[in-house]
Amino acid sequence: MKHLIFICGLFLISPLLKSCSDSDSIVVENEEVTNIELDLKSEELIEADNAFGLDLFKEVNAELDEGKNLMISPLSISLALAMVYNGADGNTKTQMENMLHKAGFSANQINEAYQTLVESLTDHDPKVKLSIVNAIFYDQDFSVKSDFISTNQTFYDAEVEELDFNNSSSTLNRVNGWVKDKTNNKISKIIDQVSAEDVMYLMNAIYFKGQWTYQFEKDNTTDRAFYTENENELQVPTMMLDETTLNYTGTSQFQLLELPYGGEKYSMLILLPNEEYSTDDVIAEMNQSNLNDLLENLHERNLKVYLPKFEFAYANSLVDNLKALGMNDAFFASLSDFSGISDIPDLYISEVKHKSYIKVDEEGTEAAAVTGVTFGVTSVGPEPVFDVNRPFVFAIREKDTNAILFMGKVNNPLLNE
Template structure:
């Protein structure tokens, strides 16, 4: 049960949505999710990977910028790609994702069980997860790769005409917009001639607080920035019994959603400490310990309303965590996807959205993985859009009659 709690802690950063019913009737509390050993390993691995990724991104971001990622979304997108990896590429992904010693079948079965359980866990929580594979219709994808991701990740599979870049962009981004309830409207900005496949995960969360704020109590209050400046922020108020923990560096408050299976954890640094001091302490073992030591306290809570979006390329972060070969066409091995030996990942784009108000929290995240080849496949595209050489020959004798080059088609001499 501790590891399940740990997953919900990471949900503070992943923010995988929740939506509650509007009525005030008392519903039965959600039951517990029974987790086998392999699912516990998946949860622990994802927590470890997610916090490592979160720390890396925080280190490189502007300290004044809001940030939110969904480790679960990133993990699920990478898990689909992992099903096509082999050799060192697969080993590096296993090590980075902390899944060494688990077979692909065990990983896939555990994810399927976990996602199904999370989505149906709380009737007052609207949590949805969707996966898709959009491929170039002229790119041959191995059937086993497709069927595996359909079976375990319920991936929607569609072949598109990538030469029609406008239609491809519309189809992929419309899917993203639909699965995130219009909160994220695009994940692909352009279709490169070398693009052959997009693996996408989308997570949506919409949930009402278990203890709702009264909008009449919301008023502007001072918010102190780390640089010493002050701003006025619409701030909500509630007095209720919440799980609470006081540490040397920070205070920790847990605010539940719906049937209390999902919650937001708020880490508030003490004076002389900053946000980075808290983030540096975020490890699965620390968080498990903090959760175990929280107790119910009556608290008057002032919480700012906020809403923001965030996006980032995760390529450099994933490389820093040890997943390097997948991004190098000369080293990558995705033989489980295609027989082409130049298939590699060119981009891992992550976008997120969150809104917190008196009602609760709405959040979404999308992770898009772009696969490319180093050269356009024969017969796919032939764009004479740069200087070229030409020759005229006789076919039966192979006699070359003329040979030349074109550096500027507009030049007459």
């Protein structure tokens, strides 16, 4: 029995910009921020990705251990699944379409829309470095259909390499070396061993590095109280931004603050639950319509901001989550149909692995979080201080398209995993 190991590697790399080497610095001279204008299908695809991301975020959050931190990338997962989708057929393909909210799209429309989106995002803001890369590694004894390879090379710029999977040490070194290289050494490996039945690894890596538009001064960082959801008080290094004009909105359940990066095309959204609510309350109400309402209702407000520094890694298998969302047949050899990849009849996905890393400091950040909560009415204006002193949800988005790159929540800023 053969396996298709599908590995979705999400890599979020935080910028300690001033400590980076010259070769890794962000060059901004004589470069301008671009504007992204998408066609209708590309806009619909982003809406579908965001909807899928919210669905998945809820599933992953529901099984999260109490007090732990969480981060996923809907874009990374969607891109990796899109490559797999090019080899799916029958009920397997239909289930993937429904789960990804892409029923009604043709394969060509999906591929072209992703190609346009990725090309637009990666050279969008000179003060934000965004790299989105894909790879396919397959066993030299495994026969892969040329159309599957050429499609993923054409639309996803996938790096394709044939390896000797019988030489497990060499294969591990090559695959994990690719991961280490594409994540600037922040994640050292994605696979622990090469199974005798492994025949293919599909990879996606996203690297994000951005400077705050309004930087937090290091001299203003002090230890402040942070209250966990079980009412423990922690002393956490907390950054402070003096009163600044920022985008803000509020609902009956939470406050939403937008902190921009660079030329303000990318931003972090911070959803801070009101004291009588929890992050789970906020996440439970998320949907695409609510998210759109929130973003449309952002308005300028002068606020002083306190934000804890944090750094953590996250790792998880997404197999059970994807099954729960309706992508079931792909994980069973007796049900799966990946005839677009190979003529081997029992080809199926044995693993979907997801890893991420984030660090937020005074100079910049990279993170994940999405929010869409039933939009309520805030009858009283907020205090002129936005104090993130309790668990919160966060997201990184591109503003022209509203594409959500990353989603997450912080229960404890002191936890590193």
